[in-house]
Structures are given as structure tokens and as C-alpha cells.
Amino acid sequence: SQQGEEDPQALSIQEGENATMNCSYKTSINNLQWYRQNSGRGLVHLILIRSNEREKHSGRLRVTLDTSKKSSSLLITASRAADTASYFCATVVYNQGGKLIFGQGTELSVKP
């Protein structure tokens, strides 16, 4: 079963703009991860934030985690056309043997 929801479901922006995607989850987690999927193929791991962390950066990516609200956000700064993809948050649920449970995903379109 899905762990939570993401919004927006779809996002269309111009190159150079920032893109923000939000994710909510339902249960206690060990960590939360963000993945990118191009054209419905294999997923690429982007960034992981642990349950005791509040913010993490990696290049143009910034992830926040609010465990009190059970929510996370992914910010992509200075977006590029190559960032066009589907983005998923996923959680490793506490005490469930390392299972990775995915949110619904956000489809990002960056127009040149």
C-alpha cells in the first residue's frame, strides 16, 4: 500500500525557475528518500534524509523533513529541461525490514 501522497501531481515550469514538490506520509520512518524516473524506466536515487535531520542539500536539490507533520519537500533550484521527469518520495518504514514504500509521485515538466 502507498505510504502517502505527493502534491502537486503535475507541475509545469519554465527553465530557470524553481520547482517545489511536497510529500506526506503516514507512519514512523527511518528515513525518507527522493527518486527520479525518466520515461517510466528505472529509478534514480536523488537524496536521503534521516528521521533526525531537518534539511539536506545536494547540488541543486534541497530536501526538508518535518516529522511532526509527517511531511517532506523537494526543491529543485534553477531548473533545466533535463530535469523533466517524475519524482517520487519513498519511506523506509520503521521496523518493517527495509521495505521502501512510495508516494504517488509528481510529474515535472520544465519548458525550455
Added chain:
Amino acid sequence: SAVISQKPSRDICQRGTSLTIQCQVDSQVTMMFWYRQQPGQSLTLIATANQGSEATYESGFVIDKFPISRPNLTFSTLTVSNMSPEDSSIYLCSVEGTLAGENYGYTFGSGTRLTVV
């Protein structure tokens, strides 16, 4: 991180037949995970495959429909049995990446795009 070779990358199958999907990992891993991604949807976990024991299936998935083999620590197969058009999906395998016992992300195979006609 591990590298996964998944095949076939795509197939078109007749209803009522079965398809076996293979995943080969370049390192030994304890658990392998199998996911289904229906058209336009997110990933849903089918089962967790441990070497030397039966796979653990998630709610809504059964062994008769999705038998899994895990003969060693680098290989696993998922079979989609007695297929119907509703089984048309992308199927992906995945392994956990760990460093000093801590999870640092998962690696996915490139996926198998299955179309049942």
C-alpha cells in the same frame, strides 16, 4: 552502489501465458525487492525475496500469481503467471544500499515493460 542487470527490458505476451523476469546484481545482497508500476501510477511493492527462504508477499499479491526464486545472493526471478491485460505494467527489482549498516538508498533495475494482449 550495486549495479543491477534486469531482463527482458520489454515483452509483449499473450494472455494466459507466463513471463519470467530476471535480475542479476553485481554484489551479494541479503534482500531483493520486486515492484510493479501500473501505467501512470507509482510503484507498489510486490514482495521481498530473501535467499534461502520463501518470499514475503505484500497484501494483494500471492505466490501462485507471482512466484519468486532467489537461488543465491546475487540473483532473483519474478514470474508473472497466467497473464491478463491487467498485468500490463512495468516490473522493477531493487536492492538496498548500505554503508556501515545504515541504509543510504536503493538501486533499481532498468525495468521490464510488459504488455499483455
